[in-house]
Amino acid sequence: MDEKGLGQRLQEARKAAGLTQQELCQRADLSYSTLAKIERGAIKSPSIFTIQNVAQVLGVGLDALLGGGPVPVAAAPVPSRQRLTSRSGVRFVYFDVNGCIVRFFQAAFTKLAADHNVRAEKVESAFWHYNDAVCRGDMSMEEFNAAYAQHLGLDHLDWMSYYLDTVEPIREMHETVEWAAEHYYVGLLTNIMPGFITAMKTRGLIPDVAYDVVVDSSQVRAIKPEREIFALATERAAVAPEEILFIDDDRTNVMAAERYGWHVLWFDDFRPAESVDRIREALSPAE
Helix, strand or coil: CCHHHHHHHHHHHHHHCCCCHHHHHHHHCCCHHHHHHHHHCCCCCCCHHHHHHHHHHHCCCHHHHHCCCCCCCCCCCCCCCCCCCECCCCCEEEECCECCCEECCCHHHHHHHHHHCCCHHHHHHHHHHHHHHHHCCCCCHHHHHHHHHHHHCCCCCCHHHHHHHHCEECHHHHHHHHHHHHHCEEEEEECCCCCHHHHHHHCCCCCCCCCCEEEEHHHHCCCCCCHHHHHHHHHHHCCCHHHEEEEECCHHHHHHHHHCCCEEEECCCCCHHHHHHHHHHHCCECC
16 A cells, blocks of 8 residues: 555544544654654655554554555544643643652651761752762662762662652642643653652652653653753654643743743742642633
């Protein structure tokens, strides 16, 4: 089958399954630009693995996309949630984690210092020597713990345990994330250490919603405010930059996202109710 024929059949199957291009991209882990080109017939001989993955998401056989005859409708079409667009054109919301969804991780420094009789300022200073490297995925948690412990003159330590035992969920923000997930595409965009998101979900520290995208710095090997992480997050969201709202407690990150063309809101974790009001106002749906 030629490229245009494949593209037309894929488009028919997608519509029969009740999915938008954006929803199919997110479920098939496919970039928006790639899917759009395949549907237009602009990619010569797209990967068979890509087409097989798309067919599986759509609930049809591979032959249905590659062969002749009408495209069969999946026995159980994939349900599509109704998504809104805000008055400012926002369709996708990215939330930061530290300082937005949870707060007071710095209390871990105090507890670690007290447990090991080390000066608190030394504990915090040593931490920042390695934080960027582990959040970027250049160090494993085992390497981070070993380097951190050595810097403090300790035999060993488990930073994740200290972190999980001291951070507090921001309840107002949890409710807001849950509300946003019902009406908009939502994702997490966070500078965070390996394995922390999974551990936080297990403990109920992160809202239990179906995130459309999770951009974990330790997995994508880039950290905010680097341009690379915003470019990747835009591609994974499968929307235009001006359709994204980013919420973060770090003004440097907020400014970087704004330069990339995103809508932004600075979150004040000391006044969460006020910040939540601004988020809800920014996400007021278009008439």
